[in-house]
Amino acid sequence: MSTVAATHEHHHPTGITRWLFTTNHKDIGTLYLWFAFIMFLLGGAMAMVIRAELFQPGMQIVDPHFFNQMTTMHGLIMVFGAVMPAFVGLANWQIPLMIGAPDMALPRMNNWSFWILPFAGTMLVSTLFMEGGGPAFGWTFYAPLSTTFAPASTDFFIFAVHLLGFSSIMGAINIIATILNMRAPGMTLMKMPLFVWTWLITAFLLIAVMPVLAGAVTMMLTDRNFGTSFFDAAGGGDPVLFQHVFWFFGHPEVYIMILPAFGVVSQIIPTFARKPLFGYASMVYATAAIAFLSFIVWAHHMFTVGMPVAGELYFMYATVMIAVPTAVKVFNWTATMWKGSMTFEAPMLWAIAFVFLFTIGGFTGLMLGVAPADFQYHDTYFVVAHFHYVLVTGAVFAIIAGVYYWLPKWTGNMYHEGLAKWHFWLSAISVNVLFFPMHFVGLAGMPRRIPDYSPMFAEFNMMASLGGFVFGASQLLFLYIIIKTIRGGEKATDEVWEGAEGLEWTVASPAPYHTFETPPQVK
């Protein structure tokens, strides 16, 4: 094994090839996080176009076809380009540090998982510049809008989805192998930090459903180009089949985006409440229960499609059951804070906001899960409000919380607490100005994905747009804070946070390029 020792010096190359060829989990984590942030700003810019057009009723800024491309690409970029890669970035940085592993289990494949993403992202975004425009059928790309009536660029979109899925599957395989095979001696499964647990379960969901998405877009591809009729009733297929296949992927997908968020918040709240997590085992079981239920509830996205009543009832009951394990989690976070010695540094503020605002999104989800009520809410802004509460104030808030929490470990510098508080309060207030009024216009019947609306929705839409502009601008402050922290600032201690527990706080800040080459002993 002398070759390994001899090549050790080559493990820290510099320049562009360091990033292109790297097999280091910290480098790859950094790449994922920057890619996600760039896509977050790009998808956010598209959201600004949407909110600018919806600032007033009538057609002002963009034509309807371009508006449709913006809603579609905003959704696709945020889901596949921003939220998922950001969580994989956190996983890459943190999981080896948290379980005492020297790196991910399959480091070369780890590099490939990341480096497919910029190519897939380029292919996806390039469709906007093609003849006929990019995908304009909504991020759910229902047939026949995405088959019979879609522009030529849709085939590039299909292959971009294939590549994104390939990257996700390899990333997930790597995470499972790392967690199951690379834990330090003594780190039993039920001693793992909750972030590791939630990612283990998320990775399983990814491997189970990303191939189904690949199947869905493959059927689209052959329907479009090779004469098959999976989604064409004239040939004996069924457009509703597309919705079933898509949502069999799509529902677990939303848990893929929220379970790691649960994990991040479950790390942060105990640290700043200075108490161990309340109900650790029940948190693990609740995560597994949510993951299991996610496979058997998909058609609640399709209540108005014309299912048999038995189907509506089954999917309704199964769906509302998810509230039980989710409530266990919210209860446990609250109980962790109960009588804790709490302080409110930026990560904790974002985590508490997560608990409040994600719960609002959870409750509106419960409302949408009730089939007869859903007939009223379906495809209105109420749905848009619901999933932005769970994805922006849920997933994105947890990612931001995680970045503030671990940034000192990554960079060795403390971020500027005052600026971070500004970032938090600006975001937390504006995000509610942005999304809360959408509940009202949605309940009153404003349809989603339409560039114009009745004048009776004007005030709430103007409010939402103003909130949106402030929320968007606040994230530029986040970018500034991150760059400022990377460049300097008060030096962070190894432990960083007074109440922090776990292996990641036993290594130096910034974390050395190689950590835990000799596994630590966990008691």
Added chain:
Amino acid sequence: MSQAQGSYYLPEPSHWPIVGSIGLFTLLAGFAGWLHGGSSLWIIVGAIIVIVMMFGWFGKVISESESGQYNAQVDVSFRMGMAWFIFSEVMFFAAFFGALFYVRQWALPWLDGAGNNAMTGELLWPNFQAAWPLMDVPNPEGFDRPKEVVGAWGVPFYNTIILLTSGLTVTWAHWGLKKNNRTQLITGLFLTVALGALFVALQAWEYGHAYTDLNLKLSSGIYGSTFFMLTGFHGLHVTIGAIMLLVMLLRAIKGHFTAKHHFAFEAAAWYWHFVDVVWLGLFIFVYWL
């Protein structure tokens, strides 16, 4: 890196992943462009880059493995990686099987007016009658009507026997490897690859038969769609599995693998059993029932 007991092999930086990304991007963008009148050149360039990448990357892993750099823990990581990769493939096929079941069980009867869909049947295509395999699609315009279904007890049955036998020969080869009987290993692998090639050849013959004699095509409505997509992706996977086993055969001839250390062989064998099981599903639900 300290070389204490149980330390993990961390590979040095590698250029193969980025080469793979460039290859995949070129291949897929070239394919999408070709669908819309572009040149097929980029498909070929992309495929060549991907193949070069696979030779380079797998070659590197093989040389590291043969020089004994992988300990037992690395071996477990590879095993987990392969097992979960096969699970992802299972789910890919599940999407197509799910489509088949949904269409047979729900979509076609509903088009025919079953359940609460009497008016659907009446208003859309009143003459449509649900059946499986579906020969007469709701709107025959633009679809090729098949003359006959593909029977289960001809070539598909022989193919079932061939694949099941190949599952036995690959296991026999594995026994040979574990007993250090290289002749048995090489003979078993050779038989397995030959049976795989025979399967693919018979499948190709059957496709020709379906297209020319039976007029069963991708464009024959949902029966042709599910038939060709399920059997086609399976045939592709058999081909991939046979190539993997062929590489194992060539490596076995070169003297690779030991009785204790031969995960690449096992991975290929696992994959082979997976395509075998998928075939049984196909035989039952696509050909037979």
